[in-house]
Amino acid sequence: MSISKNTIKYIRSLQLKKFRQKYNNFVLEGDKIAREILQQDKLRVAAIYALTRWIEANPSSLPRFPDRIHTITAEELQKISSLSTPNQVLIVAEQAQHDLDLNLLQDHLTLYLDGIQDPGNMGTILRIADWFGLPYVFCSEHCVDVFSPKVVQASMGALLRVDAIEMSLENLHQKLPTLPIMGAVLDGSNVFQTKLPAKGILVIGNESQGIAATTDTLLTHRIAIPAAQQGGAESLNAAVATGILVAVLKNRI
Amino acid sequence: MSISKNTIKYIRSLQLKKFRQKYNNFVLEGDKIAREILQQDKLRVAAIYALTRWIEANPSSLPRFPDRIHTITAEELQKISSLSTPNQVLIVAEQAQHDLDLNLLQDHLTLYLDGIQDPGNMGTILRIADWFGLPYVFCSEHCVDVFSPKVVQASMGALLRVDAIEMSLENLHQKLPTLPIMGAVLDGSNVFQTKLPAKGILVIGNESQGIAATTDTLLTHRIAIPAAQQGGAESLNAAVATGILVAVLKNRI
Numbered sequence: 001m002s003i004s005k006n007t008i009k010y011i012r013s014l015q016l017k018k019f020r021q022k023y024n025n026f027v028l029e030g031d032k033i034a035r036e037i038l039q040q041d042k043l044r045v046a047a048i049y050a051l052t053r054w055i056e057a058n059p060s061s062l063p064r065f066p067d068r069i070h071t072i073t074a075e076e077l078q079k080i081s082s083l084s085t086p087n088q089v090l091i092v093a094e095q096a097q098h099d100l101d102l103n104l105l106q107d108h109l110t111l112y113l114d115g116i117q118d119p120g121n122m123g124t125i126l127r128i129a130d131w132f133g134l135p136y137v138f139c140s141e142h143c144v145d146v147f148s149p150k151v152v153q154a155s156m157g158a159l160l161r162v163d164a165i166e167m168s169l170e171n172l173h174q175k176l177p178t179l180p181i182m183g184a185v186l187d188g189s190n191v192f193q194t195k196l197p198a199k200g201i202l203v204i205g206n207e208s209q210g211i212a213a214t215t216d217t218l219l220t221h222r223i224a225i226p227a228a229q230q231g232g233a234e235s236l237n238a239a240v241a242t243g244i245l246v247a248v249l250k251n252r253i
Numbered sequence: 254m255s256i257s258k259n260t261i262k263y264i265r266s267l268q269l270k271k272f273r274q275k276y277n278n279f280v281l282e283g284d285k286i287a288r289e290i291l292q293q294d295k296l297r298v299a300a301i302y303a304l305t306r307w308i309e310a311n312p313s314s315l316p317r318f319p320d321r322i323h324t325i326t327a328e329e330l331q332k333i334s335s336l337s338t339p340n341q342v343l344i345v346a347e348q349a350q351h352d353l354d355l356n357l358l359q360d361h362l363t364l365y366l367d368g369i370q371d372p373g374n375m376g377t378i379l380r381i382a383d384w385f386g387l388p389y390v391f392c393s394e395h396c397v398d399v400f401s402p403k404v405v406q407a408s409m410g411a412l413l414r415v416d417a418i419e420m421s422l423e424n425l426h427q428k429l430p431t432l433p434i435m436g437a438v439l440d441g442s443n444v445f446q447t448k449l450p451a452k453g454i455l456v457i458g459n460e461s462q463g464i465a466a467t468t469d470t471l472l473t474h475r476i477a478i479p480a481a482q483q484g485g486a487e488s489l490n491a492a493v494a495t496g497i498l499v500a501v502l503k504n505r506i
Contacts, residue, residue, distance in 0.1 A: 120373060124490045131489050133481025161485040192504040225500060228386025232414040236384050236496065237377045243493035244500040247478060251445040 026147035115142035115206035123154020124239035130158035188224035279400035307341040368395035368459035376407020377492035383411035441477035
């Protein structure tokens with residue numbers, strides 16, 4: 001079986017946000033994530049394009065999708081893939097529609113990303129949220145799209161468990177005005193020595209600009225990771241800072 | 254003034270480890286790191302290649318190197334740069350020769366990287382060491398070269414303050430047999446709930462393989478970052494895990 005030129009064109013169009021939004025679909029690639037996505041119900045699978053050997057190696061997960069499996073050749077996979085070295089299988093899935101659960105929001109630590117633009121950082125932050133069990137990652141409109149191929153690749157399946165929602169902090173604040181909003185800023189109080197809420201929103205700023213001035217006015221707590229006096233680095237990588245702050249907030253005694 | 258074909262060939266050769274080792278030189282690029290390197294004495298500057306406008310904008314730092322400044326055109330810079338968008342200036346510097354100070358080693362937390370291969374992770378880890386004031390980052394022979402262009406770029410100047418040394422853990426252990434060697438492993442004890450030394454070596458494993466079996470036998474403490482029960486991520490990014498562990502070990506009360 002082969003795929004049509006229109007299908008190739010359609011799948012390739014999903015590399016652009018414009019078309020991902022138009023069709024509400026996105027692409028996941030690779031053996032591992034494919035096996036994961038076929039065993040969950042959070043994201044709806046629209047189509048599976050796989051090499052014969054992958055289909056033969058994964059017989060158990062496929063009967064659920066008899067009408068959505070397309071056997072393709074390595075050459076065809078190369079045509080639809082965004083990877084320089086495609087890995088056996090490509091899946092088109094629907095972007096999940098999220099209803100924000102205010103109780104869940106109130107009872108957990110969550111993240112608000114105020115303009116994370118590097119796809120690697122975004123994917124790594126989604127993995128952090130996944131690891132520490134944060135239900136939501138909110139993204140300002142200035143963030144890289146979480147459904148872009150590079151973010152999906154770097155997030156290593158986190159999107160199957162973490163809800164990433166584009167929403168302004170103001171909007172969130174209006175929904176739950178009492179929710180603590182902690183922000184990572186260079187001149188904040190030492191996170192290791194400050195009494196802080198274990199639940200609420202942690203705001204992470206843009207890689208080079210930090211937190212926007214309009215965002216800063218909404219912060220209830222301004223926190224920082226202490227640098228060594230003899231250290232010379234101007235900043236930590238945004239994903240590393242996120243990991244440290246989330247780990248500490250989730251594990252305070 | 255223009256640069257010769259041989260110079261272009263020489264600088265481009267430094268993109269490869271073989272030639273960096275042969276000549277003991279490496280390349281740093283960009284306005285910010287150039288201004289930093291011209292104001293320090295740790296790394297010896299061999300040559301500065303810069304656009305006229307950069308030289309005019311940075312008059313104060315240049316008199317120290319009158320014989321090593323080469324004005325070049327944007328076209329020439331493009332030829333010697335490893336960046337797709339070169340940024341005004343490129344510097345050739347000597348790889349620093351490090352004498353390991355055993356007292357310094359004994360009195361600090363340091364890192365041993367057991368096969369970090371992603372240049373972005375390596376650069377980010379060097380920034381972490383810089384931020385938290387770790388004097389040394391030791392690298393196994395399976396690590397990406399810290400003087401490769403991508404690592405230098407991602408480390409954002411950390412190499413000007415942190416000593417990165419290629420050395421086996423066995424060798425380190427022989428030099429200081431009583432030094433604690435903590436390793437990040439998935440089944441280790443919760444770093445937030447375990448009494449741990451504040452000084453010693455923290456071992457971080459390879460991105461997908463973790464810590465090698467031969468390295469594991471040298472560990473005196475096996476530690477881990479606790480995942481949420483409901484979390485689904487199999488692991489954290491290696492640089493994020495490094496950041497969390499270093500932050501916690503340096504800031505325990």
